[in-house]
Each structure stands twice: as C-alpha cells, then as structure tokens.
C-alpha cells in the first residue's frame with residue numbers, strides 16, 4: 001500500500017514537470033485523525049520554531065537571503081514546522097496598507113517564504129492578524145473602520161463591529177486565494193502550509209465571560225473553512241482557562257483573565273488543532289525560577305490532558321521561550337524550560353497522546369539584529385539550547401518512523 005502511494009505520487013510529480021524528486025514523506029496535506037496530526041497515514045510530529053520576521057526579511061532585497069539561511073539552519077537541526085505572520089496591516093512596510101489594498105512586494109516576500117519552506121521540508125503555520133498593535137492588529141482594523149465613520153469605543157470592537165469583521169474576512173479571502181508568483185499554487189491548495197491561525201493571542205478583556213470571542217471564532221472559523229477545506233485551522237490561543245471548566249482556572253497565571261476559554265473555544269468543530277503559549281517569565285514576573293517551573297509543569301500537562309481527554313484534538317505548543325533580558329537569567333534556566341516542554345511533548349507523543357510538537361520563540365539568524373527581542377536563538381552559535389533542539393527533533397523523527405513501521 002505504502003509503495004503504491006509512493007509510485008503514484010512520483011508519477012503525479014513527473015506529470016507536473018517537477019525537476020527534483022521528493023520523497024513521499026514530504027508531500028500531501030497534514031491532516032487530523034483524532035488526537036493526532038497525520039501525514040501519509042502515520043502520525044506527524046512537528047519540532048519547530050517561530051520566526052515572525054520572515055515576510056519582512058524576504059520582501060527586502062538586502063535581507064531576502066536570510067530566509068533560506070534560517071531555513072537551512074533550522075532544517076539541519078531537524079526542525080520541520082515554522083510559525084510566522086501572514087499580516088502586516090498599515091504602518092511601516094505594510095502587506096495590507098488599507099482595507100482590501102495590498103502591497104505586491106510584501107506579498108511576493110510571503111510567496112518566497114512559502115516556496116523556500118517547501119524546499120527545506122518545512123511546514124508553515126500562518127497567522128492572519130495580531131491581537132496586539134505590532135504590525136497593525138486589532139487596533140489598525142478598528143482605526144480603519146473609525147476613519148470610515150464607525151463610532152467604536154475600544155479595540156475589542158474588532159470582534160463585534162460588522163464593518164471590521166468584513167475587513168478581516170476580506171483579508172482571509174485575499175490571503176487564502178493568493179496565487180504564489182513563484183510556484184503558481186494558490187495558498188489554499190498548498191500543502192506547504194500546515195495550518196491557518198485566526199489571530200495571534202486573542203484577548204477580549206471587555207467581555208470576560210468569553211461569549212464575544214466564542215462567537216467571533218465560530219463565525220470566522222466557518223468563513224475560513226468555506227474557502228479552504230484542505231488546511232488545518234487553529235485559533236492562536238495562549239490557553240487561559242475560562243468559565244466552561246472552572247476547576248482548571250487554578251492553573252491560569254495568578255487570577256489572569258483574557259476573555260478566552262481554552263475548552264469552549266477549542267470545542268468549536270471547525271477548529272482542528274489546539275495551541276498553547278507558555279511564558280512563565282512574563283506571566284509570573286519577579287517570581288523565582290522554581291515557582292515558574294512549577295507553574296509551567298502544571299500548565300503544560302493540564303493542557304495535554306485536556307486535549308486528550310476532553311477535546312480529543314492534537315495540541316501544539318505554539319510558543320514558548322525564556323528571555324535573557326531579565327535580571328537573574330541564566331542559560332541553564334532557559335535549557336531547563338526547553339527540556340520541560342520537550343519532555344512533556346515526547347512523553348505524551350510516545351504514549352500515543354495528543355501532544356504534537358512545540359515551536360520555540362524565536363529563531364533568528366545573523367544580520368537581523370533589529371528583530372532581537374531577548375528570546376531569540378541563533379542556531380549557528382551552537383549553544384546548549386541548540387543541541388536540545390536537535391535532540392528533540394531526532395526523538396520525534398524516530399517516533400514517526402516507528403509508527404510508520
């Protein structure tokens with residue numbers, strides 16, 4: 001069965017005039033089956049990274065080659081998933097400079113990111129808007145609607161105002177139906193893209209009941225799926241618990257509320273993949289490393305259990321990291337944090353559980369100092385953290401080989 005699929009896909013590739021032979025493993029859409037991501041019939045595990053800067057670097061001729069450099073370094077450490085921004089709304093070097101109007105040079109940068117990712121065997125998670133004002137976000141969309149006569153009191157009108165919602169839907173449609181100028185493939189038909197993300201770290205503090213975000217996710221998820229049924233969809237959640245499962249609220253960072261509801265939001269049927277972000281250094285500022293480690297251990301494991309037992313969907317630790325730019329930082333504490341996340345993922349995955357991978361924040365390469373934020377890892381520096389990254393890639397890759405028999 002397996003070899004027949006391989007032969008068939010090789011024939012199809014030859015018919016499409018592909019110039020280089022790709023293995024069966026690298027092609028096809030990543031899909032969901034129960035609590036697993038699946039590629040060509042066996043579980044797919046993604047060890048990966050965040051690199052929000054890819055489109056920006058790619059669209060500037062002076063930094064374009066940083067994209068293949070970063071992918072090459074990532075790939076040589078076994079990394080197979082990258083999460084990045086498919087948005088830049090208004091402001092400096094926008095992708096979308098006003099509602100529905102796009103900067104072709106930036107789009108061609110994103111095209112390049114996708115075509116290079118494919119060459120290096122890297123799958124992409126593409127986020128469609130920001131909760132925060134970096135690269136535009138909710139604030140820019142609401143600002144556009146205000147300029148168009150809407151009276152809106154808060155940026156959270158992003159989630160409710162009908163004009164803003166139409167702007168955002170139009171962005172979804174523009175990105176998903178974009179034809180890559182290098183490969184000719186429409187984004188919605190491109191298996192290099194592993195998943196769409198509705199919004200990076202949604203928060204709606206004006207409605208802590210969670211109802212506003214629940215309604216917005218439901219509406220936007222079904223809109224996106226009406227355009228693209230091929231790709232996985234995730235929300236972009238950090239993972240804070242809400243009222244649908246009060247007993248879990250004890251695992252939130254100290255009485256933190258964001259108007260999100262990890263369980264209810266992820267129960268929405270069009271959501272395929274669960275995400276969790278983990279920043280104990282930001283969420284428990286000033287607390288000891290021991291306290292942050294204790295928190296993180298509970299945070300990671302409670303989300304894996306819920307993905308497995310309540311939600312029945314795979315969970316991706318889509319952001320985690322530790323800043324060196326905080327007093328008391330030591331590299332061994334960063335390694336400890338990476339180890340904790342990686343071990344929990346591997347323990348779950350090797351037992352057939354719902355954890356599907358982890359993406360550290362953030363990968364950088366030489367010559368991009370303006371994108372430093374205290375969390376960056378330059379794999380070429382060969383740090384102890386870089387070795388942990390490689391080890392995790394190897395473990396997850398042999399797990400996939402084992403399951404594939």
Ligand SMILES: *[C@@H]1O[C@H](CO)[C@@H](O)[C@H](O)[C@H]1NC(C)=O
Nearest residue numbers: 324325326371372373374375
């Ligand atoms: C480190 O923190 C300082 C003070 O908050 C900030 O100005 C600086 O930009 C940070 N450096 C990096 C690389 O993030």
